[in-house]
Amino acid sequence: MDNSVPGTASIGRMPTVKRDTYTPDSLLSVAVRVFNERGYDGTSMEHLSQAAGISKSSIYHHVRGKEELLRRGISRALDGLFGILDEPAAREGRAVERLEYVTRRTVEVLMTELPYVTLLLRVRGNTDTERWAMDRRREFDQRVAGLVKEATAEGDLRSDVDARLATRLLFGMINSIAEWYRPERAAGEGSGDTSAEVAEAVVRTAFAGLRTH
Amino acid sequence: MDNSVPGTASIGRMPTVKRDTYTPDSLLSVAVRVFNERGYDGTSMEHLSQAAGISKSSIYHHVRGKEELLRRGISRALDGLFGILDEPAAREGRAVERLEYVTRRTVEVLMTELPYVTLLLRVRGNTDTERWAMDRRREFDQRVAGLVKEATAEGDLRSDVDARLATRLLFGMINSIAEWYRPERAAGEGSGDTSAEVAEAVVRTAFAGLRTH
DNA sequence: ACTGCAACCGAACGATCGGTCGGTGCAAGG
DNA sequence: CCTTGCACCGACCGATCGTTCGGTTGCAGT
Numbered sequence: 452m453d454n455s456v457p458g459t460a461s462i463g464r465m466p467t468v469k470r471d472t473y474t475p476d477s478l479l480s481v482a483v484r485v486f487n488e489r490g491y492d493g494t495s496m497e498h499l500s501q502a503a504g505i506s507k508s509s510i511y512h513h514v515r516g517k518e519e520l521l522r523r524g525i526s527r528a529l530d531g532l533f534g535i536l537d538e539p540a541a542r543e544g545r546a547v548e549r550l551e552y553v554t555r556r557t558v559e560v561l562m563t564e565l566p567y568v569t570l571l572l573r574v575r576g577n578t579d580t581e582r583w584a585m586d587r588r589r590e591f592d593q594r595v596a597g598l599v600k601e602a603t604a605e606g607d608l609r610s611d612v613d614a615r616l617a618t619r620l621l622f623g624m625i626n627s628i629a630e631w632y633r634p635e636r637a638a639g640e641g642s643g644d645t646s647a648e649v650a651e652a653v654v655r656t657a658f659a660g661l662r663t664h
Numbered sequence: 665m666d667n668s669v670p671g672t673a674s675i676g677r678m679p680t681v682k683r684d685t686y687t688p689d690s691l692l693s694v695a696v697r698v699f700n701e702r703g704y705d706g707t708s709m710e711h712l713s714q715a716a717g718i719s720k721s722s723i724y725h726h727v728r729g730k731e732e733l734l735r736r737g738i739s740r741a742l743d744g745l746f747g748i749l750d751e752p753a754a755r756e757g758r759a760v761e762r763l764e765y766v767t768r769r770t771v772e773v774l775m776t777e778l779p780y781v782t783l784l785l786r787v788r789g790n791t792d793t794e795r796w797a798m799d800r801r802r803e804f805d806q807r808v809a810g811l812v813k814e815a816t817a818e819g820d821l822r823s824d825v826d827a828r829l830a831t832r833l834l835f836g837m838i839n840s841i842a843e844w845y846r847p848e849r850a851a852g853e854g855s856g857d858t859s860a861e862v863a864e865a866v867v868r869t870a871f872a873g874l875r876t877h
Numbered sequence: 878a879c880t881g882c883a884a885c886c887g888a889a890c891g892a893t894c895g896g897t898c899g900g901t902g903c904a905a906g907g
Numbered sequence: 908c909c910t911t912g913c914a915c916c917g918a919c920c921g922a923t924c925g926t927t928c929g930g931t932t933g934c935a936g937t
Contacts, residue, residue, distance in 0.1 A: 472913085488788075489788065490705055490788045490790070492703055492705035492706040493788065493790050495893075495894065495895080496894080496896080497893085497894085497895095505914085505915065506916050506917075507896090507916095507917095508898085508915080508917075509915045509916065511895095511897080512915070513914090516895070516896070517896090518895095573786075577702055577706050609872075611868070612865050612869055613865070616862070616865055617865075619840060619841075619843075619844050620837045620840065620865070620866065620869050620870075623837045623839070623840025623841070623843070624833045624836045624837050624840075625836075626836070626840065627832060627833065627836025627837075627840065628832075628836070630832075630836070649829070652825050652826070652829055653833065655824070655825060656830065656870075657869075659822075659872065685884060685885085686884085708924065708925080710924085710925095718886085719885070719886050719887075720887095720925090720926090721886065721888090721926085721927080721928085722884070722886070724926070725883080725884060725885070726884090729926070730926090
């Protein structure tokens with residue numbers, strides 16, 4: 452299908468940032484794309500080598516093996532998500548405001564780091580790496596669940612729906628974006644598919660239902 | 665782990681409905697459980713044989729192969745979902761009422777047929793069987809999207825969120841139930857986890873946000 | 878008592894899996 | 908010019924994949 456070229460072909464000869472060959476990161480972006488298309492278990496090293504345009508054995512020059520590619524991809528997603536919780540707007544102010552902010556930013560990170568977050572969301576728990584990913588993800592969910600509880604206690608969220616259930620449904624909406632959002636389709640103006648616009652729609656849809664009014 | 669016994673051991677000797685050995689359907693329920701635990705591609709016939717307590721080759725006495733187990737499992741989920749659209753309450757009345765009904769029933773079917781629907785939702789499209797499953801699922805989604813459009817046109821749903829996006833977020837909430845609902849945990853009274861109770865929470869959370877008020 | 882068949886089994890098939898090995902070519906540095 | 912080392916390769920490894928084959932066992936029907 453897509454015989455992609457390693458990096459952006461640059462005429463510069465000096466060891467600038469860009470290279471003509473693969474780096475662990477540029478190879479990762481190819482691998483993660485294939486993982487998402489075929490599933491991690493359904494992807495063989497042969498598939499990866501064809502998608503990258505180098506031989507199977509050459510992949511091992513850049514990374515230790517298949518599982519390292521999975522771990523690196525998942526790490527990138529987790530870094531993006533946990534980074535949200537460290538931002539000022541996620542730490543200060545009324546709980547419901549912090550929750551709205553985290554929701555909006557989670558949608559944005561999910562869309563800008565789409566392949567990596569998609570990979571994270573599909574992990575099942577067969578290996579140590581996958582179980583570690585699930586644990587870290589659960590940790591993120593629980594941090595947000597704490598915000599939901601706080602906001603409910605402060606009377607800003609309706610209390611006739613259990614906080615844990617509400618959190619799950621909220622993440623259900625957010626995470627489902629990975630199932631249908633395709634950035635190449637969002638190029639046109641006014642398509643209503645930029646990350647900020649989708650984030651706004653998610654917040655409106657979710658919070659108008661969760662808020663007390 | 666679980667060396668399950670084929671069927672419910674019955675003392676009856678005549679060819680009643682229940683058997684002491686595996687039927688394609690009873691084997692299917694074991695296989696689908698393992699598929700969901702390990703992922704379809706991550707499940708080998710050896711895994712299935714161990715979970716079923718019979719040898720690998722014996723599986724082929726009941727079904728043609730691994731992919732037939734996938735196809736049967738997915739079919740069962742699709743039958744349940746499309747069955748909803750044929751029910752009277754999904755065909756008569758105001759669009760927003762039909763939409764609420766379909767939403768509620770979809771949650772219920774998802775929870776009663778949990779393993780089969782979970783299997784359907786995780787299909788990625790590597791084989792013909794998987795692509796057929798994705799096509800059928802998209803067909804179901806579009807039928808519901810039609811209801812959303814109708815209800816929006818009738819002025820019962822807010823129009824500041826695109827109908828297609830709203831449908832996707834609605835299914836995001838519904839389908840995410842497969843990610844966390846575990847029936848064995850819902851046995852206790854008042855746990856708020858029966859299918860009707862969860863369905864009610866989903867409808868409330870989703871529609872209070874989507875409705876005009 | 879004999880037959881037929883459902884339900885099962887171990888052994889083995891070719892294919893493919895993730896990963897290793899011993900190179901080759903070539904650009905940069907001295 | 909010669910050396911060094913990065914990026915890459917084809918050939919191959921043992922293990923495991925889904926599937927097939929040739930049985931064996933035990934019960935139902937006659």
